[in-house]
Amino acid sequence: MNGRVIDVAIAGGxxxxxxxxxxxxxxxxxxxLTLVESGETLGxxxxxxxxxxxxxxxxxxxxxxxxxxxxxGYTVNFPGYIRRLGTTYRSLSSVDFDATLRRELPEEAxxxxxxxxxxxxxxxxxxGGERIEARAVIDCRGISxxxxxxxxxxxxxxxxxRTDRPHGLANPVIMDADVTQHSAYRFVYTLxxxxxxxxxxxxxxxxxxxxxxxxxxxxxxxxxxxxGWSGRPLGFETGVLPVVTGGNFAAFQAARRxxxxxxxxxxxxxFHPLTSYSLPFAVETALAIARDADLPGVQLAAMLEARARxxxxxxxxxxxxxxxxxxxxxxxERWRVFARFYSLREPLIERFYAGRSTRIDRTRxxxxxxxxxxxxxxGALASKGNPLGRSAA
Numbered sequence: 001m002n003g004r005v006i007d008v009a010i011a012g013g014x015x016x017x018x019x020x021x022x023x024x025x026x027x028x029x030x031x032x033l034t035l036v037e038s039g040e041t042l043g044x045x046x047x048x049x050x051x052x053x054x055x056x057x058x059x060x061x062x063x064x065x066x067x068x069x070x071x072x073g074y075t076v077n078f079p080g081y082i083r084r085l086g087t088t089y090r091s092l093s094s095v096d097f098d099a100t101l102r103r104e105l106p107e108e109a110x111x112x113x114x115x116x117x118x119x120x121x122x123x124x125x126x127x128g129g130e131r132i133e134a135r136a137v138i139d140c141r142g143i144s145x146x147x148x149x150x151x152x153x154x155x156x157x158x159x160x161x162r163t164d165r166p167h168g169l170a171n172p173v174i175m176d177a178d179v180t181q182h183s184a185y186r187f188v189y190t191l192x193x194x195x196x197x198x199x200x201x202x203x204x205x206x207x208x209x210x211x212x213x214x215x216x217x218x219x220x221x222x223x224x225x226x227x228g229w230s231g232r233p234l235g236f237e238t239g240v241l242p243v244v245t246g247g248n249f250a251a252f253q254a255a256r257r258x259x260x261x262x263x264x265x266x267x268x269x270x271f272h273p274l275t276s277y278s279l280p281f282a283v284e285t286a287l288a289i290a291r292d293a294d295l296p297g298v299q300l301a302a303m304l305e306a307r308a309r310x311x312x313x314x315x316x317x318x319x320x321x322x323x324x325x326x327x328x329x330x331x332x333e334r335w336r337v338f339a340r341f342y343s344l345r346e347p348l349i350e351r352f353y354a355g356r357s358t359r360i361d362r363t364r365x366x367x368x369x370x371x372x373x374x375x376x377x378x379g380a381l382a383s384k385g386n387p388l389g390r391s392a393a
Contacts, residue, residue, distance in 0.1 A: 016265025121260025
């Protein structure tokens with residue numbers, strides 16, 4: 001591609017980069033795009049889930065081409081308490097993400113198995129010497145560490161399973177915390193993908209990013225055995241995500257800034273600080289980029305930085321809750337915070353996950369009998385927290 005200038009070059013073909021490319025192509029099909037991904041497939045090995053209420057009508061339309069699983073409600077389970085909620089829930093696998101983007105985007109736009117050596121405001125250099133010249137460059141490659149921010153970690157392992165017989169689960173169980181906690185807030189997340197197909201994920205809100213694959217796999221075995229599920233594994237997924245409770249966001253942006261290059265996705269700071277959900281924010285960021293598709297690279301970079309600062313300011317409440325979760329609750333007692341939260345009204349829960357909690361919502365979340373000692377909560381709010389200096393990818 002040496003010598004040819006394209007309109008927009010996107011580094012990183014994960015969720016954020018793929019959605020940016022799709023939004024741009026659907027809004028402006030005449031634009032020349034390149035989506036560069038170091039792996040063999042777009043999206044890596046992941047599963048993304050979201051509530052229908054997380055997205056605007058325009059956001060839902062952007063995701064319409066993807067083959068997704070969908071359910072008309074979900075269940076949460078805590079010691080002594082089970083609740084069924086009616087919010088529509090959806091899930092997308094990276095296999096379907098890759099297949100849909102390859103179908104929807106021009107064939108020449110997708111460049112997988114291409115590692116980025118360097119990038120600047122005028123293009124991307126690939127390992128091997130190829131140069132992609134572009135009017136605007138967007139970096140969606142994620143982050144490997146965030147020492148400028150503080151918090152804890154969401155550590156998880158998921159198993160995709162073909163069961164020997166129908167499993168009988170009709171709707172997702174997005175939090176089953178009636179399990180041994182293992183010095184963290186632990187819950188098991190289960191999606192029924194078919195009559196004889198399950199996705200079972202063991203998740204921890206932990207102080208350390210350590211992921212013990214052997215231990216988590218054994219605990220999934222135990223959970224499935226207790227539920228009466230047996231069968232053949234079809235795939236696995238692991239992850240370590242940041243749960244951000246504070247820090248210096250200006251320093252975070254400065255450490256990832258390349259003059260004239262726009263940052264999106266987790267690299268830009270677009271995620272829910274407490275739940276680590278990123279899909280709703282990736283969708284809205286992609287749509288915002290598509291609306292300003294003609295901006296020069298420098299102006300696009302400035303627009304996304306300002307948008308990220310606004311997102312950081314709007315999500316301050318969730319970071320404060322995170323500080324109380326990690327700093328005020330004993331690890332084996334953290335489940336009580338979520339159990340109390342899930343006793344609240346369903347519309348409030350929907351707005352919480354979408355990052356749109358109202359002032360009344362915030363008051364209702366904080367009022368009443370606290371699930372943690374008041375003195376510990378005050379101390380946690382005053383603390384700086386632990387730097388997220390290890391992998392946040």
